[in-house]
Amino acid sequence: MRIGILFGGRSGEHEVSLRSARSVLQAIDREKYSVSLIGITKNGRWIGGENPLAALEDGDEAIERCPDTILLIDPVDNSLIQISRNSNDETIYINKTEDLDVIFPVLHGSFGEDGAVQGLFELADIPYVGSGLVGSSVGMDKGVFKSVMCSAGLPVLPSMTVNRSEYRSNTAIMVDRIIRKLTLPVFIKPANLGSSVGITKANNIGELKSGLDEASKWDRRIVIEEGVNAREIEVSVLGNDDPQVSIAGEVVPQRDFYDYDAKYVSDDSELLIPAPISPDQLVRIQEMAIAAYKAVDCSGMARVDFLLDKSSGKVWINELNTIPGFTKISMYPKLWQASGIEYPELIDKLIELALERKEQRDATERSFEVLH
Ligand SMILES: Nc1ncnc2c1ncn2[C@@H]1O[C@H](COP(=O)(O)OP(=O)(O)O)[C@@H](O)[C@H]1O
Ligand SMILES: [Mg+2]
Known part of the structure; x- marks a missing residue:
């Protein structure tokens, strides 16, 4: 069976993904599986070749040398396609490589864990490890996730989700609404990030405002949630x-x-x-x-x-x-x-x-x- 291991990616958790992929690669049973490595650079370029994992760990020069590699969106053909260019970018060579049986996306955060890449696997009709589109995107979105938990009768802390456009155009009203509905301290989170990026804790109105400003940089939607010890x-x-x-x-x-x-x-x-x-x-x-x-x-x-x-x-x-x-x-x-x-x-x-x-x-x- 041939497993495609996909790692890196455009999220803030790129480096974490490389570490996770390194562990998977060391542990996967090579008698049972052959492995194809597919790296995704921080710019979103898919790369293959000899060792794209080492290339992403090493940096730009090593990455440059790796050929582009893509998955065909073809339900009857699960092969990887390698595209290499000659030095002045005039000619491209297309080389069909292995047929993949399963893809293991060892990707964290945006584009990897939120349903985006899972959509590609669905279109290509290839089996993949982990949740499908709904599980991935709902698991990723802290606001929608809380709504789903509430309707399933599962306990979540009191929270509010606001749009940053709403917050930016009506700052005083929004802050007032948050203060009236939630008890300080609160945690302010971009709806769709991970690794605590953009998350702050606010003990007073000043910190609430700066926390909302900070979270607004990272997402269109912000979740504000009561903090507990x-x-x-x-x-x-x-x-x-x-x-x-x-x-x-x-x-x-x-x-x-x-x-x-x-x-x-x-x-x-x-x-x-x-x-x-x-x-x-x-x-x-x-x-x-x-x-x-x-x-x-x-x-x-x-x-x-x-x-x-x-x-x-x-x-x-x-x-x-x-x-x-x-x-x-x-x-x-x-x-x-x-x-x-x-x-x-x-x-x-x-x-x-x-x-x-x-x-x-x-x-x-x-x-x-x-x-x-
Ligand atoms: N409501 C809360 N009360 C207390 N601590 C919180 C609360 N929300 C988040 N935290 C703290 O912030 C950290 C990151 O928040 P979390 O929602 O897990 O985001 P991420 O997806 O970035 O891990 C948590 O591990 C916890 O330490
Ligand atoms: Mg967490």
Whole structure:
């Protein structure tokens, strides 16, 4: 079976994706699978060749030397097409390469985790790891995600979603509306980013305004949500229609909140596996994770993150990540390892789930005869 591993990408999580892909590449069973590597540069160019992963790690010069590589949008032909140019860009050579059986998008954030690239796989009719369009885009959008959780009867913190155009043209009114509806402190988040980029905490009106200005840079829509003094508990989910859930883990950030710096720069946050919570709390969190996974129509995998109030013990769903960090030391695979599924086996299962999902899609009628 030939697996296409896709990594890099145009999001702020490009580097995280390279690290995740490096781990997948080291662990994937080469007796079972042959692997094609496809890199996506920060500008969105797809590259192949000998080793696009090393090229993206090395930088511009190495990237330049890689041939463009694309996936044909052809439901009967799942091959990669390599396009190379001669030195003065006059002639291009097109070379058809391997036929892919499954694609594993090891991409985080915008364009990779939000349904954009999943749309391409659907058009090409190729099996792929992870959620489809709806699960990916709803999991990505913090505003829509909260609405879906509310209608599924799952607990989320009180929040509001505002358009930046509305905020910019009616700043005073919008700030007033937020203050009347929500209790400070609040967290202000761009609706569609990850890795804590653009997220701030506001304890007063001045910080609220600057937080709204900051989040407005990153998205057209902004989510404002009541802040709680909470522990951060996460569980991993794996499966399609009948998903399994792992034991829980806890992230203990060494600063005010789990911001970009805490996640990737200082690296001083602690991961506790298993999370020190009561058996009752664990069961409840696991049930909610499965319910959230189904409500959003996920497939393959997701990591579901919770906030557990330090004083009252109340639990809220914070977010759901459809392509969670996937390095060997990331929470998602570590929770599975602690639940009895080793990293290489996890990759096998994800590939099986991708094939199963494709079979289900193929068994679905798409056209019908119009009766006159
Ligand atoms: N309502 C909240 N109350 C307390 N802490 C929060 C809240 N929302 C977010 N945080 C903190 O901010 C971090 C990032 O927010 P999150 O919604 O998980 O965004 P991202 O998708 O960037 O991870 C969380 O891990 C947590 O530390
Ligand atoms: Mg988060």
